[in-house]
Amino acid sequence: MSNRLAGATSPYLLQHKDNPVHWQEWGDAAFAEARERGVPILLSVGYAACHWCHEVEPSTAVGGI
Template sequence: MTNRLADTLSPYLRAHADNPVDWYPWGEEAFAEAQRRDVPLLISIGYSTCHWCHVMARESFADPATAALINDGFVAVKVDREEHPQVDGAYMAAASAFTQSLGWPLTVFATPRGRTFYAGTYWPPQARPSMP
């Protein structure tokens, strides 16, 4: 697996460089790969001091079984909201159509052209009351 986050400037992205998820940083390469594979994007937006971002990273993105599901069915994109506030703002607005509980990590499922079809925030690996 290519480690695309190791040399980025973002400390948040570099913190995910060793995840078993095959992350792409925000950019055209991810969209082109999603179109080539004909799979949706899983876009995960967060920032380095976000508590729940670190919890989801530990519980889900560091888990090999969860990572395998993500890698098989999606092109995974990791976005630092502090580097790309316009991306965060656009997807946060789209997420408001799916949930009233907005925040980070913001998890967006999008078509290969970037159109949101589902979104939410922190999702634990096991369902909890009011959380899938």
């Protein structure tokens, strides 16, 4: 499994295409895969121009501790 955001059209999603998280775009395919694998959906909500989101990211698990 890999991060699947490289083909996204959203500027916010494209900012996260290289994260070490196996992100997928919201949609039926993501829900079907989670259901099939018996795993929860982890939802990331953000805003491309959020100053504090960019400041905090390097200190989170996604950006590296």
